[in-house]
Amino acid sequence: MGTQEQNQNQMFYPHVSVDCVLMGAVDDKLSVLLVERQVAGSEEKHYKLPGSLIYENEDPDQAAQRVLFEATGLKRLALKQFRCFGSPERTKNKEDVQWLENAAKLKINRILTIAYLALCKMKKAELKEKGDTLIWAPVDELPHLPFDHREIIDAAVSEIRSWIDAEPRIVFDYLPAKFTAYQLRRTFEVIYNKPMDVRNFHKRMNAMQYVVLTDEMEKGVSHRAARYYRFDKVKYNKIHSKFNKI
Amino acid sequence: MGTQEQNQNQMFYPHVSVDCVLMGAVDDKLSVLLVERQVAGSEEKHYKLPGSLIYENEDPDQAAQRVLFEATGLKRLALKQFRCFGSPERTKNKEDVQWLENAAKLKINRILTIAYLALCKMKKAELKEKGDTLIWAPVDELPHLPFDHREIIDAAVSEIRSWIDAEPRIVFDYLPAKFTAYQLRRTFEVIYNKPMDVRNFHKRMNAMQYVVLTDEMEKGVSHRAARYYRFDKVKYNKIHSKFNKI
DNA sequence: CCAAAAGTGTTGGCCCTACACCCATGG
DNA sequence: CCATGGGTGTAGGGCCAACACTTTTGG
Numbered sequence: 001m002g003t004q005e006q007n008q009n010q011m012f013y014p015h016v017s018v019d020c021v022l023m024g025a026v027d028d029k030l031s032v033l034l035v036e037r038q039v040a041g042s043e044e045k046h047y048k049l050p051g052s053l054i055y056e057n058e059d060p061d062q063a064a065q066r067v068l069f070e071a072t073g074l075k076r077l078a079l080k081q082f083r084c085f086g087s088p089e090r091t092k093n094k095e096d097v098q099w100l101e102n103a104a105k106l107k108i109n110r111i112l113t114i115a116y117l118a119l120c121k122m123k124k125a126e127l128k129e130k131g132d133t134l135i136w137a138p139v140d141e142l143p144h145l146p147f148d149h150r151e152i153i154d155a156a157v158s159e160i161r162s163w164i165d166a167e168p169r170i171v172f173d174y175l176p177a178k179f180t181a182y183q184l185r186r187t188f189e190v191i192y193n194k195p196m197d198v199r200n201f202h203k204r205m206n207a208m209q210y211v212v213l214t215d216e217m218e219k220g221v222s223h224r225a226a227r228y229y230r231f232d233k234v235k236y237n238k239i240h241s242k243f244n245k246i
Numbered sequence: 247m248g249t250q251e252q253n254q255n256q257m258f259y260p261h262v263s264v265d266c267v268l269m270g271a272v273d274d275k276l277s278v279l280l281v282e283r284q285v286a287g288s289e290e291k292h293y294k295l296p297g298s299l300i301y302e303n304e305d306p307d308q309a310a311q312r313v314l315f316e317a318t319g320l321k322r323l324a325l326k327q328f329r330c331f332g333s334p335e336r337t338k339n340k341e342d343v344q345w346l347e348n349a350a351k352l353k354i355n356r357i358l359t360i361a362y363l364a365l366c367k368m369k370k371a372e373l374k375e376k377g378d379t380l381i382w383a384p385v386d387e388l389p390h391l392p393f394d395h396r397e398i399i400d401a402a403v404s405e406i407r408s409w410i411d412a413e414p415r416i417v418f419d420y421l422p423a424k425f426t427a428y429q430l431r432r433t434f435e436v437i438y439n440k441p442m443d444v445r446n447f448h449k450r451m452n453a454m455q456y457v458v459l460t461d462e463m464e465k466g467v468s469h470r471a472a473r474y475y476r477f478d479k480v481k482y483n484k485i486h487s488k489f490n491k492i
Numbered sequence: 493c494c495a496a497a498a499g500t501g502t503t504g505g506c507c508c509t510a511c512a513c514c515c516a517t518g519g
Numbered sequence: 520c521c522a523t524g525g526g527t528g529t530a531g532g533g534c535c536a537a538c539a540c541t542t543t544t545g546g
Contacts, residue, residue, distance in 0.1 A: 014262055016262065016358060054260075056334075056356070057334045057356075058334070059332065059334060059335075060330065060333075060358070081329065081330065083330075086262070086300075086305065086306040086360065087305045087306075088302075088303045088304070088305060089305075109302075110302070110303075112306070114330050162412075182498080197537070199500065199538085200537080202500075203501095203535090220545085221496090221497080221544075221545080222495080222496070222544065222545040223496045223497040223543070223544055224496085224497060224499080224543035224544055225498080225543075226497080226498060226499090227498090227499095426525090427525080427526085428525080443509075443511085444525085445511085445512095445526085445527065445528080448526070449507095453507095464525095466517095467517070467518080467524085468517065468519065468523065468524090469516070469518075469523040470516035470523085470524065470526080471516075471517070471525080472524080472526090473525090
């Protein structure tokens with residue numbers, strides 16, 4: 001570890017947290033989940049990314065799962081660690097630090113955060129049950145956020161696209177078990193923020209051998225009923241196993 | 247930050263380090279730079295990734311630059327943070343922890359590390375001057391390494407390829423200012439570990455508008471002299487600016 | 493019968509791969 | 520003159536994007 005002997009007095013123990021960028025589509029806009037935070041002497045609502053300091057003997061990956069479970073009740077999401085944000089500049093805003101010290105009842109000098117991202121299919125309605133302390137904010141209409149949370153969200157949005165390219169599986173976390181071609185296409189359109197040709201998208205979907213037709217159809221719609229497809233995990237794993245990639 | 251109020255006694259301050267995977271080609275093999283570490287009561291040489299605990303008020307990115315400067319004398323390398331390794335399991339090997347505590351003269355409970363990677367053109371010969379405490383180890387013939395350093399290196403090798411796809415610039419950090427088509431091709435072959443067709447590679451190189459021909463040639467070689475090319479940073483930046491990508 | 497969305501094929505361009513021979517130089 | 524590596528072009532296949540009409544259903 002280099003020359004730390006000469007710098008022992010400079011050694012220190014930062015706090016380490018995880019922050020989760022949970023993405024979903026609300027009103028056809030790519031949105032992120034934010035949690036309310038109480039700011040002393042302020043009437044308006046303030047929001048931040050769901051996050052937590054990590055516990056002793058807790059793996060950061062587990063901490064991220066815990067944070068999202070506590071916020072949404074969801075378990076075992078496909079969470080991806082995508083970057084550590086550790087600049088001392090993160091805590092340059094005194095208001096943010098003061099809020100954090102009040103909330104954590106700890107003296108905070110510096111805090112590193114490990115950022116995670118996930119896609120999810122939770123609907124606005126389901127979140128209401130958690131008591132109005134959660135909101136979905138469209139990524140291009142974010143409220144004021146503490147620390148570098150905006151920067152974290154920006155990084156997450158560009159990260160999710162390359163993640164999907166490498167692991168298409170994750171978009172199916174965002175969809176119900178049975179879904180229509182339209183739903184899958186809209187998912188891609190929202191995440192990549194561009195329209196996709198319907199016919200070309202069908203071809204692309206056919207090329208995904210792990211997207212299989214079911215014998216169910218939409219019912220009660222005032223137009224030709226769409227077929228339902230499902231994601232075949234076994235076929236997917238066969239195709240995407242590391243073994244095949246070498 | 248969730249429910250940390252109820253868990254205050256579980257809050258703790260881990261140590262945070264950076265570890266650097268510096269890659270280069272030695273004897274036509276993709277290799278990583280390792281530094282020697284002294285293990286009490288052992289005659290054989292032990293190695294590890296160059297790394298350091300981070301200082302108070304030090305950005306992890308700066309810490310990584312510092313580590314590589316201290317090890318190699320190189321400054322301002324194109325370093326990329328690629329993952330944080332934070333499992334409590336990292337310190338399960340008591341020998342590793344004991345060695346670290348001796349080296350750092352600190353009691354270590356747990357240590358998170360932020361892993362960085364870079365390509366570099368330093369030659370074996372140049373490293374000798376640092377007094378034999380550094381080695382280049384081929385990635386498929388690594389010695390025993392402490393903690394999860396082997397896992398970190400494996401992750402770095404697969405990471406570097408996708409990084410180059412996104413930012414081809416970095417391969418030129420690995421080459422001298424003037425280089426031949428052969429050198430550039432060998433660089434790609436070593437990093438991707440597969441042979442590349444000479445003609446196709448020339449076409450690919452021509453497509454890189456930022457690789458420009460100079461009017462210099464090889465001298466004193468016992469075969470047709472190769473032309474030297476150079477990397478044109480200005481052209482590269484024009485082509486790869488974020489502005490063009492949206 | 494009309495509104496609304498579902499579903500379906502073909503063509504052209506681009507890019508990548510495979511492949512073999514002549515050129516310049518030093519010894 | 521020969522050994523060594525430098526340098527070049529073409530043809531075929533796969534992948535992606537652009538593009539318009541018919542089908543089914545509920546109201």
